[in-house]
Structure formats: C-alpha cells, structure tokens
Amino acid sequence: MVRNIISVSSLKKDFIVGEVTVHALRSVNLNITEGEFVAIMGTSGSGKSTMLNILGCLDKPTEGTYLLDGIDVSTLSKNELARLRNLKLGFVFQSYNLLPRTSALENVELPLFYNDSVKPRERRERAIAALGAVGLEDRMHHMPNQLSGGQQQRVAIARSLVNDPVVILADEATGNLDTRTSYEIMALFQELNAKGKTIVFVTHEPEIAGFTTRNVHFRDGNIIKENLVTNRGSAREMINAMPMEVDS
Amino acid sequence: MNITNLSKIALNALLRNKFRAFLTMLGIIIGVASVIAMLAIGEGSKKSIQDQISSMGSNLVMVMPGTQMMGGVQQGNASSKALDIKDVKAIRQDCPSVSAVSPEVRGGGQVVAGGNNWPTTFYGGDVNYLDIKKVEVKAGRMFTEQEVASAAKVCLIGQTVADNLFGNEVDPVGQTIRFKNIPVRVIGLLEEKGENTFGMDQDDLLIGPYTTVQKRILAVTHINAILSSAVSEDATTQAVAEITTAMRASHKLSEGEDDDFQIRTQAELVSTFSSISDILTTLLGAISAISLLVGGIGIMNIMYVSVTERTREIGLRMSIGGRGLDILMQFLIESILLSVIGGIIGILLGVTASAVIGNLTGWPIAVMPLAIIMSFLVCTAIGIFFGWYPARKAAGLNPIDALRFE
Ligand SMILES: Nc1ncnc2c1ncn2[C@@H]1O[C@H](COP(=O)(O)OP(=O)(O)OP(=O)(O)O)[C@@H](O)[C@H]1O
Numbered sequence: 001m002v003r004n005i006i007s008v009s010s011l012k013k014d015f016i017v018g019e020v021t022v023h024a025l026r027s028v029n030l031n032i033t034e035g036e037f038v039a040i041m042g043t044s045g046s047g048k049s050t051m052l053n054i055l056g057c058l059d060k061p062t063e064g065t066y067l068l069d070g071i072d073v074s075t076l077s078k079n080e081l082a083r084l085r086n087l088k089l090g091f092v093f094q095s096y097n098l099l100p101r102t103s104a105l106e107n108v109e110l111p112l113f114y115n116d117s118v119k120p121r122e123r124r125e126r127a128i129a130a131l132g133a134v135g136l137e138d139r140m141h142h143m144p145n146q147l148s149g150g151q152q153q154r155v156a157i158a159r160s161l162v163n164d165p166v167v168i169l170a171d172e173a174t175g176n177l178d179t180r181t182s183y184e185i186m187a188l189f190q191e192l193n194a195k196g197k198t199i200v201f202v203t204h205e206p207e208i209a210g211f212t213t214r215n216v217h218f219r220d221g222n223i224i225k226e227n228l229v230t231n232r233g234s235a236r237e238m239i240n241a242m243p244m245e246v247d248s
Numbered sequence: 249m250n251i252t253n254l255s256k257i258a259l260n261a262l263l264r265n266k267f268r269a270f271l272t273m274l275g276i277i278i279g280v281a282s283v284i285a286m287l288a289i290g291e292g293s294k295k296s297i298q299d300q301i302s303s304m305g306s307n308l309v310m311v312m313p314g315t316q317m318m319g320g321v322q323q324g325n326a327s328s329k330a331l332d333i334k335d336v337k338a339i340r341q342d343c344p345s346v347s348a349v350s351p352e353v354r355g356g357g358q359v360v361a362g363g364n365n366w367p368t369t370f371y372g373g374d375v376n377y378l379d380i381k382k383v384e385v386k387a388g389r390m391f392t393e394q395e396v397a398s399a400a401k402v403c404l405i406g407q408t409v410a411d412n413l414f415g416n417e418v419d420p421v422g423q424t425i426r427f428k429n430i431p432v433r434v435i436g437l438l439e440e441k442g443e444n445t446f447g448m449d450q451d452d453l454l455i456g457p458y459t460t461v462q463k464r465i466l467a468v469t470h471i472n473a474i475l476s477s478a479v480s481e482d483a484t485t486q487a488v489a490e491i492t493t494a495m496r497a498s499h500k501l502s503e504g505e506d507d508d509f510q511i512r513t514q515a516e517l518v519s520t521f522s523s524i525s526d527i528l529t530t531l532l533g534a535i536s537a538i539s540l541l542v543g544g545i546g547i548m549n550i551m552y553v554s555v556t557e558r559t560r561e562i563g564l565r566m567s568i569g570g571r572g573l574d575i576l577m578q579f580l581i582e583s584i585l586l587s588v589i590g591g592i593i594g595i596l597l598g599v600t601a602s603a604v605i606g607n608l609t610g611w612p613i614a615v616m617p618l619a620i621i622m623s624f625l626v627c628t629a630i631g632i633f634f635g636w637y638p639a640r641k642a643a644g645l646n647p648i649d650a651l652r653f654e
C-alpha cells in the first residue's frame with residue numbers, strides 16, 4: 001500500500017490586508033505519496049508559495065484539513081509544529097538562507113541542534129554524511145561567502161536532508177541560479193528522489209518541472225491541472241550533453 | 249532543546265560578530281570597572297582615615313576651650329575661658345574612667361641649629377603625653393617628672409625637624425637647638441608617623457615638658473588643650489560625661505550655663521570622617537552605576553537591532569524546528585553572555601585600575617569583594633532585564649513572517 005505523505009482537502013487560505021481579502025488558496029485538494037517528486041507550477045501570485053508554506057507548517061490554513069504523514073496538523077500547538085518541522089520536514093529556499101560566517105558543516109548541523117535526542121557526535125557524523133550526499137565533503141569548513149551560489153544551495157539541501165525528513169519542500173530552489181547550475185541542483189534532487197525521498201518543488205519553469213514525476217498547476221488559488229510527467233528528463237544527462245564552455 | 253546546545257548557538261552567534269559584541273560589552277566593561285574602582289577608592293580613603301585617626305589613639309578624649317555665646321553672638325575662642333593646669337588636676341582626681349591626662353601647650357616658631365633653621369611647632373605635655381598620643385621614642389629617652397617640675401630646657405625631636413637641622417650624618421640626640429632663641433637640649437628622637445590623611449606632616453614637631461613650653465618659651469600660664477585617655481574605647485562615653493562634670497565644677501559653671509569648653513573624642517572624629525567618605529563613596533558609586541545602566545541600555549539597543557537584523561535567521565531557525573522558547577533562550581543567553589563576559593572583563597579591569605590608582609596615589613585601595621559579587625549579579629540581571637524584551641520580540645515572531653522579512 002502506498003503511504004500518503006501529504007493529504008490536503010478543501011484547503012483555503014485568505015489574507016486580509018486592510019479592507020481587502022486576498023483568496024490566496026480557494027479550495028485545494030492534493031495527495032502526495034511516498035517517493036513522489038512533485039512540481040507545483042503556476043504564474044506569479046497563483047498561490048504556490050502560500051501552498052508550500054502551509055505544507056511546511058510555517059503558516060496555518062484558514063480552512064480545510066492537512067494530514068502530514070498521517071498527523072492532523074491543525075490540532076497541533078506552535079511547539080508541536082516546531083517539533084514536526086524538526087523531525088519530518090526539510091526546507092530549501094530560493095535565497096539559500098544559510099547563516100553567514102558559519103561553516104557549511106555547522107549550517108548543516110543546525111537542525112539537529114534543535115533535536116535533544118541527537119548527541120554531538122552523531123550530529124557531526126550525520127552532517128558530514130549529508131554534505132557527502134550533496135558532494136561537498138571537501139567544502140565542509142568553508143563559509144557561505146566562500147562558496148558559489150550552486151554550492152550554497154547544495155549546503156542548504158544537505159541541511160534539509162540531515163534530519164532525514166519524510167518530505168523536502170523547495171520553493172524556487174533554482175530561482176537564483178544559472179541554467180547549468182540549476183540542472184546540477186535538479187540532478188541532485190533526482191538522485192535523492194531515486195533513493196526514495198519525497199520532494200515537493202515549486203517552480204514556474206516548465207523545463208525544471210520536466211525533471212519531476214508529477215506537475216500540479218495552480219491558477220488564482222486553485223489547482224487547474226495535474227499531470228504525470230511521461231518522458232522525464234535526466235538532469236545529469238542534460239548537463240553532460242551541454243557544451244563545457246557555455247556556462248549560462 | 250537543552251541549555252548546552254542553546255549556549256553553543258548563542259556563543260556562535262556572538263562570535264560571528266566579535267567586534268560588535270566587544271563594542272556592546274564596552275559599556276558594561278566601563279560601567280563595572282568604574283563601579284569597582286570608585287568603590288575601592290572610596291572604601292580605601294575611608295579605611296585610611298580610620299586608620300590614621302585610630303593610630304592617634306582610639307580612646308583619646310580631648311578637651312579644648314569652647315566658644316561662648318553672649319546674647320546669641322558667637323564670641324570665638326578668644327573670649328572663652330582658657331584652660332589651665334587646674335582643670336587637668338580636676339580631671340585626674342574626679343574621673344575614674346580616665347586612665348591618663350596630660351595638658352597640651354603649643355607654639356610655633358623658628359628652630360635653629362648650627363647654620364640650619366626650620367619653622368616648626370613646639371608641643372608641651374606631661375610625662376605621659378607620648379603614651380596618650382601613641383607616639384614612640386626611637387632613640388634617646390622621654391623627659392622625666394623632675395624635668396617637668398623644673399621646666400628643664402629639654403625636648404624630643406620629630407624626624408622632619410631632625411632631617412632639616414642635622415641631615416643624616418649627625419645624631420640629633422644630645423645636640424642643643426635654639427627655639428625662638430632659647431637653647432633647648434635634644435634628649436630623644438621620635439618614631440616617624442608620616443603624613444596623616446589630611447596631608448599634615450606628623451613628624452614636623454618638637455615635644456617637651458609643658459612647663460618648659462609655658463614658662464621658658466611662650467611665657468603663658470594657660471594650656472591649649474587637655475589630652476586624656478579613657479580606660480578603654482568603650483568607656484569613652486562615660487569618660488566624656490565624667491570630664492564634663494569635672495570641667496563644669498572646675499570652671500564653676502552654674503546649672504543653666506553652657507559649657508565653656510568642648511570635648512572631642514577620637515571615636516567621634518572617626519565616625520564623622522567615615523560618614524563623609526561614605527557619602528563620597530555612595531556618590532561615586534551612584535555615578536558609576538549610571539554608567540552601568542547606560543551600558544545595559546547599550547546591550548538592549550544592540551539586541552533590538554540584532555533581532556531585527558536577524559529576523560530571517562530567526563525565521564530559518566523556526567523553520568528547522570526552533571521553538572519560540574528556543575529563540576527566546578538564545579537571545580536571552582546572548583545578552584546574558586554579553587553582560588556577564590563584559591562584567592568579568594570589567595571586574596578585572598576595575599581591580600587592575602584600583603591597584604594602579606592605589607600605586608600612583610599611595611592611597612590604600614580596598615577592593616570590596618561585595619562590590620565584585622554585586623557587579624556580577626547586576627550584570628546578569630542587566631543581561632536578563634535588557635535581553636528579555638528583544639528576546640520576547642524574536643520569540644513571538646511568526647515563522648513565515650520572519651522568513652519573508654526583508
Ligand atoms: N502575507 C501575505 N499577506 C497578504 N497577501 C499575501 C501574503 N502572502 C501572499 N499573499 C498574496 O497571496 C497571493 C499568492 O501569493 P504567493 O506568494 O503564494 O504566490 P506565488 O505563486 O508564490 O507567486 P511567485 O511565483 O511570484 O512567487 C498573492 O496574491 C499574494 O499577493
């Protein structure tokens with residue numbers, strides 16, 4: 001039986017700005033099962049980030065239910081939500097959000113600091129392993145400003161992996177990167193997905209969405225279309241096919 | 249999350265901004281250092297005054313001619329009744345709480361020996377004068393009762409006078425000096441006492457029999473003061489009462505009349521000066537405390553700026569599982585660390601500064617352990633107090649709002 005990681009029904013989210021109510025999400029139903037690599041697509045302002053933030057328990061829906069790994073999130077307190085994020089979720093942001101003047105290793109360790117059951121030794125070992133998984137074991141002691149944008153994003157991905165979450169949520173994770181580096185990040189996500197990681201990936205670039213297994217299209221706070229990706233591309237192959245000197 | 253992890257996180261956050269952390273601490277450092285140094289200086293000067301005064305004999309009771317009121321007009325010392333030897337005898341007879349009494353007569357003048365001369369004061373007393381004043385004889389001897397009875401022209405010489413008249417080579421004992429042209433033989437050298445707290449040289453004097461000073465030198469019959477010792481320090485109050493009675497009888501004062509003399513005790517002097525320096529210490533301490541407060545506000549300011557500046561960091565920490573309490577604790581620990589580390593540096597600096605000031609000025613500097621403990625506690629309190637508000641602000645943020653903060 002397939003395990004439902006994310007199960008959302010009639011989800012609504014309103015923002016009240018002054019006298020105006022913005023219906024960012026109108027009535028969204030979505031199920032994501034274990035091992036899926038879902039791209040959330042849509043034009044600017046269609047509600048993608050709002051959706052992802054709710055999936056990430058960073059924001060609460062106005063209405064509707066959300067089950068994360070079988071847990072009804074709406075019943076949880078702030079502290080329980082923090083614990084849920086710590087144990088079950090991994091985030092990757094468009095702007096990396098690494099702590100400045102803090103080594104890659106320490107950045108990756110950070111989530112485990114908030115988990116009392118992980119001892120310092122294990123924390124270090126797991127952070128090293130996560131950096132290894134993103135191919136940055138030789139950059140462990142570099143500061144963010146000593147890393148390229150792509151490398152910084154890989155550190156951020158390592159950070160999202162280190163607590164072994166049930167799902168990784170990424171919002172425009174390739175938005176700040178050039179094409180080649182974007183493909184490298186996508187290749188990394190594809191590898192992680194191949195190993196069974198569930199990933200939800202917000203993007204408005206169809207090319208990027210082509211590397212995922214399913215695309216969900218948003219418009220004006222509604223899902224207007226869903227489709228499985230039939231001829232899924234391999235980001236690794238695309239990179240290899242790219243001429244070396246073309247770097248943009 | 250446990251305290252060790254939080255402390256590590258807070259310390260890392262501070263280390264990421266070492267220079268700013270240092271600047272923030274500077275206020276606390278200066279505040280604490282000045283509190284400690286000021287209190288040490290204040291306490292030191294108080295101790296020195298107390299030591300000086302009690303080195304003159306803590307059970308000393310002094311009788312001096314008083315000022316008289318005539319129709320509400322202060323007449324000054326001139327019109328008051330002079331003291332004389334009769335009063336000394338009265339005290340000696342009628343005051344069981346007094347163990348020793350001596351008259352004191354004094355006069356200033358030029359003292360000459362060989363080619364050297366020096367202005368000084370000649371004090372006259374009884375044979376027990378040195379005991380009452382707590383002065384020792386370094387060389388030679390004290391004058392005798394016979395010498396007092398015969399108004400012998402002998403004296404003991406203070407170190408300052410001896411140095412100025414004889415230099416280092418000549419032993420002053422046995423020499424003859426001339427005070428106001430009267431030849432006086434030096435029979436003893438006094439032990440050095442140095443300067444007192446008020447900068448007065450206590451070795452710039454001659455001491456001889458009071459009869460000699462009265463008859464041979466000043467040609468007066470009165471005495472300037474009566475020095476007496478109470479049997480013990482605790483007995484001074486009793487001694488004062490007895491002396492008052494004896495003096496009133498001796499001066500034949502009737503019931504309603506005011507005293508025409510004044511009685512000063514050493515204990516009184518100590519407490520007067522102690523309270524003056526207490527006020528000074530409090531004042532200095534208060535000024536320093538204000539600078540400490542300003543330092544605390546500096547911490548609060550930086551923590552506030554820091555919370556705003558690090559809003560995205562806070563958002564990130566929340567997104568990876570930091571609870572509001574964790575964020576609160578992190579910022580609180582940061583501000584406590586700032587103030588406590590600043591406090592420790594301030595304590596070290598304050599103690600060092602006290603020692604240096606003590607060395608330069610020669611004041612006895614007494615660093616009070618209480619001041620150190622207090623400043624440490626105050627620093628922690630400042631950290632908690634001024635860190636609490638910004639920390640609360642940080643903890644109350646919504647994860648998503650914090651993350652989206654520009
Ligand atoms: N905190 C907020 N307060 C008010 N309105 C908001 C807030 N967040 C989002 N909205 C509104 O909700 C709608 C959806 O925004 P959202 O950020 O989800 O769009 P998006 O699909 O991520 O767009 P983009 O591709 O530009 O990132 C928009 O109309 C936006 O103005």
Ligand SMILES: [Mg+2]
Nearest residue numbers: 048049050171
């Ligand atoms: Mg968005």
